[in-house]
Amino acid sequence: MAEAPADFSPYLEHLRVERRLAARTLMLYTEALERLARDLAGQGVAPRAAQAHHLRHSLARLRQQGLSPRSLALALSAWRGLYRWWGRQGLVPVNPAVNLRAPKAAKPLPKALAVDHAVALASHDDAEDRIRAPELAARDHAIAELLYGSGLRIGELLGLDVQAGAQARGWIDLDDPHGATAHVLGKGNKRRAIPVGPAAAQALRAWLERRQGMAKAEECGL
Numbered sequence: 495m496a497e498a499p500a501d502f503s504p505y506l507e508h509l510r511v512e513r514r515l516a517a518r519t520l521m522l523y524t525e526a527l528e529r530l531a532r533d534l535a536g537q538g539v540a541p542r543a544a545q546a547h548h549l550r551h552s553l554a555r556l557r558q559q560g561l562s563p564r565s566l567a568l569a570l571s572a573w574r575g576l577y578r579w580w581g582r583q584g585l586v587p588v589n590p591a592v593n594l595r596a597p598k599a600a601k602p603l604p605k606a607l608a609v610d611h612a613v614a615l616a617s618h619d620d621a622e623d624r625i626r627a628p629e630l631a632a633r634d635h636a637i638a639e640l641l642y643g644s645g646l647r648i649g650e651l652l653g654l655d656v657q658a659g660a661q662a663r664g665w666i667d668l669d670d671p672h673g674a675t676a677h678v679l680g681k682g683n684k685r686r687a688i689p690v691g692p693a694a695a696q697a698l699r700a701w702l703e704r705r706q707g708m709a710k711a712e713e714c715g716l
Contacts, residue, residue, distance in 0.1 A: 530572075639696075
């Protein structure tokens with residue numbers, strides 16, 4: 495375990511002996527407290543004298559250094575625990591970390607829609623949308639049909655280009671004699687070909703016809 499500042503040693507011993515934290519967790523808590531001590535020293539503040547705005551500054555510095563939301567949340571957990579324990583010992587009047595929050599981690603896109611959701615999307619027909627914004631309605635219908643009718647992952651769908659090319663991440667060959675086929679870059683950067691159903695191909699053709707009137711001249715060949 496990394497050597498900790500003497501001021502934190504009783505708390506870390508409490509975690510090790512009374513709380514029985516795993517060695518890995520104890521090491522991460524120690525590192526989090528060491529980072530806090532270094533940043534507070536840079537602000538000219540002793541850890542026991544730190545207030546919420548000092549810790550908020552320290553959290554912002556960690557974020558600037560590239561720590562992930564998960565690492566920031568762990569650091570905050572260590573800080574809160576330290577000041578809570580100090581409070582029980584009568585060493586600090588308040589817990590300055592109690593109201594601090596780590597940024598939320600970005601949620602990854604789902605790999606595929608659930609069947610019920612995909613069916614609902616593909617069968618959805620909003621007459622008002624078709625009248626008010628027929629181009630967007632055609633686009634949304636093509637997206638739903640492709641997700642449901644071909645099993646494309648959302649990331650693969652977003653990477654589709656209008657035309658095939660060496661730099662294209664993916665495209666759909668509507669003129670394949672064996673049936674429309676989607677060519678996408680899958681896991682491990684490997685190309686894979688996926689058959690596209692007739693309904694999805696028809697919806698895509700309808701969208702591409704409308705897209706010609708919406709796209710800029712330099713975008714038509716993308």
